Amino acid sequence: MKVILQLSGDFLEAFGKDAEAITNALGTVVLLQSNVQMTGIPVHSAEESIAAMRVAGLEPCIDREQGLAAVWRRTHADFKGVADGKLVVMVFRDAAMLVPLDDLRPDEIARLYPRTELSSG
Numbered sequence: 020m021k022v023i024l025q026l027s028g029d030f031l032e033a034f035g036k037d038a039e040a041i042t043n044a045l046g047t048v049v050l051l052q053s054n055v056q057m058t059g060i061p062v063h064s065a066e067e068s069i070a071a072m073r074v075a076g077l078e079p080c081i082d083r084e085q086g087l088a089a090v091w092r093r094t095h096a097d098f099k100g101v102a103d104g105k106l107v108v109m110v111f112r113d114a115a116m117l118v119p120l121d122d123l124r125p126d127e128i129a130r131l132y133p134r135t136e137l138s139s140g
Contacts, residue, residue: 021078023086023132025125030059031068031081034129044075055126083128087120090131 022037033041038058042049045068047058060068069079080086091099091106098109100117107117110127123131 020076021080022072023129024060024079024081025083025086025128026062026081027059027125029062031062031065032057032059032125034126037129040077041072044072044077053124053126055130057126086128086132087123090123090128091120093131 020040022033022040024031024033024037026032034052034055034057038049038056041047041060042058045060047060049056049058051057072079090108094108100107102117102119106120108120108123108131109115110118110123110131112118118127
């Protein structure tokens with residue numbers, strides 16, 4: 020299974036089903052962040068954690084730019100466009116809204132990321 024890890028400060032974070040899979044593989048704790056399950060791996064132990072994930076059958080992907088490009092490709096033309104010179108996609112926060120692609124939150128990228136387009140880590 021491919022999982023998305025995103026750098027946030029001193030941690031690599033995973034959200035939703037990715038967080039559950041990593042927790043099952045590594046024994047990390049799942050927390051709720053904005054009503055979305057998440058888990059984090061300290062950057063200082065990332066190499067060992069990634070190796071353990073691979074042994075458990077997970078394929079980690081760590082690349083925000085690749086993620087944003089895949090989200091853009093996957094989003095239907097009716098739900099994306101250009102506003103003020105920036106690429107925008109429609110997301111549902113409290114209501115449907117257009118958000119600049121670069122401003123997507125990590126949990127939104129994880130939810131929108133097409134699993135078939137992930138590199139094998």
